[in-house]
Structures are given as C-alpha cells and as structure tokens.
Amino acid sequence: xxxxxxxxxxxxxxxxxxxxxxLTGSRGTDYLDFGxxxxxxPLGHSHPTVTEAVQEQAAELTYVQGSYPVEARTELxxxxxxxxxxxxxKVWLCNSGTEANEAALKFARHATGRSKIxxxxxxxxxxxxGALAATWKDEYKEGFGPLAGDVEFVPYGDEEAISEAVDxxxxxxxxxxxxxxxxVNPAPAGYLQHVRDVTDEAxxxxxxxxxxxxxxxxxxxxxxxxxxVDPDIVTAAKGIANGLPMGATMVKPWIAEDPGNHGSTxxxxxxxxxxxxxxxxxxxADDVPAHARDVGAAFRESLEGLAAETDTIRDVxxxxxxxxxxxxTGANAVLRDLAIEHGVLALPAGRTVVRFLxxxxxxxxxxxxxxxxxxxxx
Numbered sequence: 001x002x003x004x005x006x007x008x009x010x011x012x013x014x015x016x017x018x019x020x021x022x023l024t025g026s027r028g029t030d031y032l033d034f035g036x037x038x039x040x041x042p043l044g045h046s047h048p049t050v051t052e053a054v055q056e057q058a059a060e061l062t063y064v065q066g067s068y069p070v071e072a073r074t075e076l077x078x079x080x081x082x083x084x085x086x087x088x089x090k091v092w093l094c095n096s097g098t099e100a101n102e103a104a105l106k107f108a109r110h111a112t113g114r115s116k117i118x119x120x121x122x123x124x125x126x127x128x129x130g131a132l133a134a135t136w137k138d139e140y141k142e143g144f145g146p147l148a149g150d151v152e153f154v155p156y157g158d159e160e161a162i163s164e165a166v167d168x169x170x171x172x173x174x175x176x177x178x179x180x181x182x183x184v185n186p187a188p189a190g191y192l193q194h195v196r197d198v199t200d201e202a203x204x205x206x207x208x209x210x211x212x213x214x215x216x217x218x219x220x221x222x223x224x225x226x227x228x229v230d231p232d233i234v235t236a237a238k239g240i241a242n243g244l245p246m247g248a249t250m251v252k253p254w255i256a257e258d259p260g261n262h263g264s265t266x267x268x269x270x271x272x273x274x275x276x277x278x279x280x281x282x283x284x285a286d287d288v289p290a291h292a293r294d295v296g297a298a299f300r301e302s303l304e305g306l307a308a309e310t311d312t313i314r315d316v317x318x319x320x321x322x323x324x325x326x327x328x329t330g331a332n333a334v335l336r337d338l339a340i341e342h343g344v345l346a347l348p349a350g351r352t353v354v355r356f357l358x359x360x361x362x363x364x365x366x367x368x369x370x371x372x373x374x375x376x377x378x
Contacts, residue, residue, distance in 0.1 A: 013339065018045025021359050021366055023345065031339065034358040034370055035347040039212050039322075042239035043282055044359040050242045050278045057274035065265065066093070072273035079280055080248055085208075085222045086230030090256035092249045093268035097211035097237035098126025100247035101174070103262055104233045105130045105148075107251060108172035108205040110260030115149075118165045118173045118204075120156040122182030125174060125209055134174055136182070157188045166198045172233070173199050174207040177223035183353045184317055184324025192229040205232040205255060211247075212322065215239040216283050216360050219293025219320035226319070241275035283360075289320070292360040296320040299356075299367040306371055312378040314352075323356040324349055327378065334377055342373035 014026040021044050023031045036042070043050060057072055064070055073093070081089040092107075094100055109115055119125070119134040126132060132140060133147035141147060154161040156179060166173060173195055179185040192208075199206040208231040213223035215236065220226040222234065232255055237247035251259070283289065300316055303325055307313035315326040327334055331348040338344040338354075349355040356370065 020044040020046075021362050029343065031343045031345045032366060032369060033345050034356045034362075034366075035345050036239070036357050036359050037243070038347065039215075039217055039238045039357040041243045042215050042217070042288065042360040043242050043279060044361045045243070047242055047279075047282070049282050050275050053274040053278035054244070054271055057271050061270050063266075063269050063271070066263070066267040070270050070273075072270045072277060073268040076268065076273045076276050076280075079277060080236075080250055083221060083280065083284070084250040085224050085234060087252045088231065088234050088250035090251045090253060092251075092259075092262070093273070094237075094247040094249070094264050095245045095266055095269075095272075096126075096247045097209075097235065098128045098131045098247075099264065100211065100235035100237050100249045101125045101131040101134070101207075101209060102128045103249040104207045104209075104235050104251075105134065105172065105174065106262055107249065107255050107259040108207060108233060111255045111258045112171045112203065112205060114169055114171035114204070116167075116170045117151045118162065118170055119151055119153055120175050120179070121153050122156055122179050122185065123153075123174075123176060123209075124179075124181035125176075126211075156182070156185060157191050159191060159194045162195055163198055166202045166204055168202060170199075170202055170204040172205040172207050174209055176209045176211075177213050177227065178218065178319060178322055180212040180322070180355070181349055183326070183350045184322060184355055186317060186319055187227070192224060192227045196229050196231070199232075207231065207233040207235065209235050211235055211237045212357070215279075216289035216292050217320055217322050217357070219289055219296060221283070221289050223319070240279065241272045242279040244272040244275040246272040246276050288360045292320045295362060295364055295367060296323065298364050299323060299371075302368060302371045303374075306375055306378075310375070310378055318356075321356070321358055321360055321362070325354045325356070325374070326352050327354060328352070329378075334374070337377045338373055342376065344370055344373045346370075 017024045125134045234250045303316045347355040
C-alpha cells in the first residue's frame with residue numbers, strides 16, 4: 001500500500017492473524033498482545049464462541065435496519081438491561097464509543113432541557129464533535145472548531161471543583177471511573193459518590209463513560225459497581241462485541257422518557273449483536289471479571305516490585321487489567337523496544353505512561369513475561 005492511498009500513518013508491523021492473547025505478524029513473528037487494540041478483545045482474539053455466533057448470524061441475516069425487530073438485537077437489549085448497573089435498563093445501540101457518548105450527551109440535554117456539560121481535565125470521550133467538545137486535550141481539537149459550546153472542565157478527582165461547577169443550568173456531568181487516555185488515573189475514594197450526590201441535588205444527569213473501563217476490565221463488569229455508584233447513563237463499547245464495532249448507551253427510565261430524536265443507520269446490526277451476546281454470555285458464565293481482578297492484582301504487584309528495584313518507574317496504578325506504568329523516559333520509546341525486542345504490544349497514555357489493556361483471559365505467566373520484558377527495556 002502506498003503512502004498516498006490512506007490518510008493516516010500505520011505501524012511498521014503487519015498483523016496476519018490472532019489467537020487468544022497472541023497476534024502473529026506477516027513475517028511469522030508472534031506478539032503478546034497487552035493492548036488488546038485499546039481493550040477491544042476481552043476474550044482474546046478469534047474466540048471460538050464469538051466466531052461461531054458471527055458465522056451463524058452472517059449466514060442467516062447480515063443486516064436489517066433497527067426499526068425491524070430481529071432476534072439477536074432483542075436479545076442484546078434484554079441482556080444489557082439485565083447487566084447494566086443500577087436502573088440503566090433502557091438501551092440504545094450504536095457502533096462505537098464516541099457514538100455512545102454523543103448519544104449520552106444529547107439524551108441528557110434533551111431530558112433535562114439544559115445545555116451545560118461538566119467534564120474533567122485529562123478526559124477523553126471521543127472524536128465526534130459533541131464528544132470531542134467534552135474531551136480535554138487540545139491536540140485532538142486543533143483545527144476542528146468551533147465545537148459544541150457550554151462545556152466546563154474541572155480537575156479530575158476534585159470534589160470542591162465539581163461542587164462549584166454543577167448548578168441548575170447543568171445537563172450532565174460526564175467522566176470516566178478511571179481515566180484511560182489521560183494516564184490511567186483511578187478516581188479517588190468517594191469521588192464518584194460525591195459526583196452522584198452533587199448531580200442528584202442539581203437535577204443533572206451523571207454519565208459514566210465506561211467505554212474502556214467496562215465489560216469486566218477493572219474486575220467488576222462495570223467500574224462503577226466497584227464503587228457502589230448508580231449513574232443515570234452508562235456508555236459502553238470497545239470490548240462489548242470482542243472486536244466487532246458495537247457501542248451502547250444505557251439510561252435510566254427518566255432519561256428514556258424524553259431523549260429527543262436520535263438514530264443511526266447501523267444501530268444494532270445483527271452480526272455485531274450476535275458477537276456481543278456471545279461475548280457477554282461468556283464473560284458472565286466464566287466469571288471473567290473475577291479472573292481479571294485476581295490476575296490484575298498479581299500483575300500490579302509484580303510491577304510495583306520492579307518499580308522498587310529501578311529508578312526509572314515513577315508510579316504503577318490502575319485496577320483489574322487496566323494498568324498504567326508511569327516511566328521517567330518517554331513512553332513511545334519504551335513501547336517500541338517492547339514490541340521490536342521482546343514481542344510485547346502495549347499502548348501509550350500520554351507521553352510518559354505505558355498502558356496495559358490485555359485480553360482478560362491472560363494468565364499470571366503472561367504478565368510475568370511482560371514484567372521481565374519491561375525490566376529489560378528500562
């Protein structure tokens with residue numbers, strides 16, 4: 001492929017196949033996938049149950065628009081309604097996380113009749129114009145303005161700042177239970193409950209962006225469950241269909257009563273719905289979140305031990321199998337060496353944080369290989 005035929009650059013590793021936690025390149029090199037393509041394959045690559053569900057659905061019906069009921073879509077509505085945290089039992093399906101957040105912002109504004117959105121510094125909520133307006137980093141926004149207005153940013157984890165920002169003009173607060181792109185920053189203890197209390201008092205919606213933290217990633221099916229918090233809207237995507245494009249916006253009945261006019265041509269396509277049903281059924285039946293919690297705790301413990309041995313690691317943080325390692329050198333240099341010299345794929349989260357988001361099926365042995373590789377690299 002010539003450089004003239006695509007808009008954005010690509011990495012110098014061409015991937016040919018994947019199985020479980022391993023990706024195989026075009027030259028036959030195996031890579032331990034500790035990025036899961038931004039947490040999109042919680043059950044690992046080419047999971048047989050998901051593959052079978054996709055093949056069966058594609059052979060029966062590939063696509064029909066969302067206003068016609070189909071079995072796979074109806075099953076997913078019911079499944080998500082049952083699995084969603086709290087009373088977020090009304091479901092809208094889409095194709096990505098940014099679409100799910102875009103819908104959440106629209107639903108909140110229409111249901112409350114207000115326009116102000118409160119978001120947090122270092123937040124990332126997507127690249128469409130509304131979700132981008134609620135995203136903190138200027139480099140994502142450069143050249144795309146003017147964006148949707150009436151968005152106020154406050155420091156993440158600052159209870160006083162969120163109390164001052166949320167008022168009678170606020171439609172919603174949107175935040176990640178653990179910031180992903182912003183550096184793998186967990187919410188301080190009690191912060192999410194404080195946001196819940198503040199939005200309740202103001203009559204505003206609390207939107208939990210679980211695009212990256214959801215689907216078992218943090219050791220619970222939803223990160224807010226680990227905090228005992230009940231949002232008004234929860235958004236999910238990435239791993240929900242184990243690699244197929246799928247997103248969901250789950251809302252409480254009071255939001256669903258007056259969501260406004262919204263839609264999407266490919267909302268709830270039968271094939272991604274079949275993949276999502278198979279993914280969620282397997283996650284729950286095999287108690288994959290508990291596995292992620294246990295293995296993730298062991299992984300972080302090993303990384304913390306490494307940090308004690310070297311002066312090149314500033315911090316290790318995260319929950320479950322959402323782990324950030326803040327290094328004193330640039331993250332991209334570390335990631336290049338991990339991939340090229342050690343066959344480990346991971347992700348950046350800002351300039352200095354190496355982010356690990358592996359399939360939730362990884363073992364402690366896989367994690368130790370990564371710790372050893374990181375030790376050699378640093």
